[in-house]
Each structure stands twice: as C-alpha cells, then as structure tokens.
Amino acid sequence: MALIADHQPTTLLDHQWIHTDQAGEYLKAIKDRNDNQLRDFSLLFSPVLSAGLVVKQYRYKILLIGKTGSGKSSLIRALMGKEFSTVNAQPTLGVQTTNVYWPVRINQPNKPVFMFRLDFWDMGHMSSTRFDYIDSDSMDSLDMIIFVISAADRDSFTELPTLIDEKRKQCSTTRPFVSLVFITKFDQFAVLTESDAKEFQTRYNIPVYLFSNVYSNMRLATSYLNLIAEKLYKRDLELTGQPLS
Numbered sequence: 318m319a320l321i322a323d324h325q326p327t328t329l330l331d332h333q334w335i336h337t338d339q340a341g342e343y344l345k346a347i348k349d350r351n352d353n354q355l356r357d358f359s360l361l362f363s364p365v366l367s368a369g370l371v372v373k374q375y376r377y378k379i380l381l382i383g384k385t386g387s388g389k390s391s392l393i394r395a396l397m398g399k400e401f402s403t404v405n406a407q408p409t410l411g412v413q414t415t416n417v418y419w420p421v422r423i424n425q426p427n428k429p430v431f432m433f434r435l436d437f438w439d440m441g442h443m444s445s446t447r448f449d450y451i452d453s454d455s456m457d458s459l460d461m462i463i464f465v466i467s468a469a470d471r472d473s474f475t476e477l478p479t480l481i482d483e484k485r486k487q488c489s490t491t492r493p494f495v496s497l498v499f500i501t502k503f504d505q506f507a508v509l510t511e512s513d514a515k516e517f518q519t520r521y522n523i524p525v526y527l528f529s530n531v532y533s534n535m536r537l538a539t540s541y542l543n544l545i546a547e548k549l550y551k552r553d554l555e556l557t558g559q560p561l562s
C-alpha cells in the first residue's frame with residue numbers, strides 16, 4: 318500500500334480537483350449507482366453526462382503484463398475501487414478488457430476538464446505466451462504498460478529490464494509507451510524491498526509502486542488513477558509538444 322515517491326513531478330494535472338463538487342458530477346456518471354466503485358463500460362457504452370458537463374474524451378490503451386498469479390486482474394479491480402476478493406480468482410483466459418473513465422482537470426490557465434477513457438488489457442499469462450498474434454495485436458497503438466510483479470518473485474524483477482527492452486523493440490518508435498511497475502502482494506511474504514524499488518527507479522527512470530491489492534478502496538484508486546492519468550498526459554505533451562485541446 319505504501320507509495321514510493323517517484324522522481325517525476327505531478328503537477329500537470331490538478332490532483333485535488335477530483336474532490337470538488339464539479340468533479341462529483343462526473344464521478345456520478347462513471348461510478349456504480351450503489352457501490353463506491355467505478356463501472357466497467359464495455360466498448361459499446363459510454364457515460365451519460367448532462368449537457369453542461371460534456372467534455373472531450375481521450376482514449377488510452379493500457380496493457381498489464383506479468384506472470385500468472387502476480388495480481389494483474391486483482392490490480393485492475395483495485396484501480397476500480399473494488400473490494401479485494403479471492404472469490405472467482407481464476408487465471409485469466411485470453412485477454413480481458415476493462416474500460417473505465419476518469420475525469421481530469423489540466424493545470425493550464427483555462428483549466429480544461431477532459432474525460433480519459435482507460436482501456437485496461439489484462440493479458441492472462443497463459444494466452445500471452447502461447448499465442449504470438451495476441452502479443453503483436455496488443456502492442457498496436459499502445460499507450461502504457463503496467464508490469465506487474467509479485468513481491469515474492471525476485472526472478473521476475475531481475476528479468477524486468479530485459480522484458481521492458483523487448484516490449485520497446487516491438488512497439489512503434491514514434492509513439493513510445495509509458496512504463497510503470499507495480500510490485501503486488503506486499504501484505505504477504507515479500508523478498509523485494511523498498512530499496513529494490515528505489516534503486517530500479519533511479520537506474521531506469523521508471524516509477525515503481527509497492528502495492529497490496531488487499532486494501533483496495535476508492536480513495537486509493539483515486540490517487541493511482543490520477544497518477545496514471547498524469548503519466549499519460551505527460552506522454553502526450555512530449556509527443557505533440559502541446560497541451561491537449
């Protein structure tokens with residue numbers, strides 16, 4: 318659950334805005350009516366916003382990669398603010414997509430609000446190793462890869478730089494993706510430590526978050542979604558040289 322402070326400043330988005338009444342109006346449209354968690358909009362549906370709230374949407378494709386049982390599916394649930402559950406914790410077959418929306422306000426003079434649509438691609442470990450076509454398909458117009466590693470699995474952590482390199486080679490050089498690392502299962506026996514995470518972060522300039530899917534709630538999801546949105550926005554700025562409009 319502890320958040321390692323990464324080196325990159327988080328000032329492109331207004332991270333406090335999400336707690337305002339204005340943001341609350343957007344959240345109403347993207348959350349479950351009865352539970353304090355985000356809804357999974359399938360590809361066919363989008364949130365219904367009242368006329369005064371309609372804003373531009375930007376869509377991002379986010380891949381989750383990691384060994385079976387590393388906690389990819391659980392992490393997506395956590396990012397939706399869903400309570401941790403071991404019920405139905407089966408290995409993911411094939412690719413499971415989850416589409417959530419997240420509103421952001423940009424720290425520019427005119428403070429524009431945008432709706433980000435985050436398409437999470439949960440790459441069930443079994444499928445990604447067995448079918449090459451899924452691999453190349455999933456790399457197409459990719460915006461972010463979240464590398465998920467269990468805190469008990471040092472081998473995967475050691476192999477991570479090679480894996481990241483491999484993925485970068487597969488991807489278009491004109492549209493680089495953002496890399497994030499989530500080390501999960503911090504509530505359990507952990508061989509990876511905070512200093513491992515810090516060292517990796519310094520050496521490769523890739524943020525590493527120590528995380529436990531067990532303590533998920535909407536407040537935690539909010540801070541991580543803001544972070545993810547910030548990274549995506551920063552990538553866009555670097556890519557186009559100008560703010561979203």
Ligand SMILES: Nc1nc2c(ncn2[C@@H]2O[C@H](COP(=O)(O)OP(=O)(O)OP(=O)(O)O)[C@@H](O)[C@H]2O)c(=O)[nH]1
Pocket residue numbers: 383384385386387388389390391392402403406407408409410440441442443501502503504505528529530531
């Ligand atoms: N204690 C603890 N258990 C976790 C955590 N994250 C996931 N788990 C459990 O670990 C098991 C595997 O988690 P999943 O999220 O299904 O793993 P996955 O990466 O989606 O696995 P595949 O779909 O097979 O690729 C499940 O029983 C989860 O409940 C965590 O942070 N802490």
Ligand SMILES: [Mg+2]
Pocket residue numbers: 389390391407408409439441
């Ligand atoms: Mg899974």
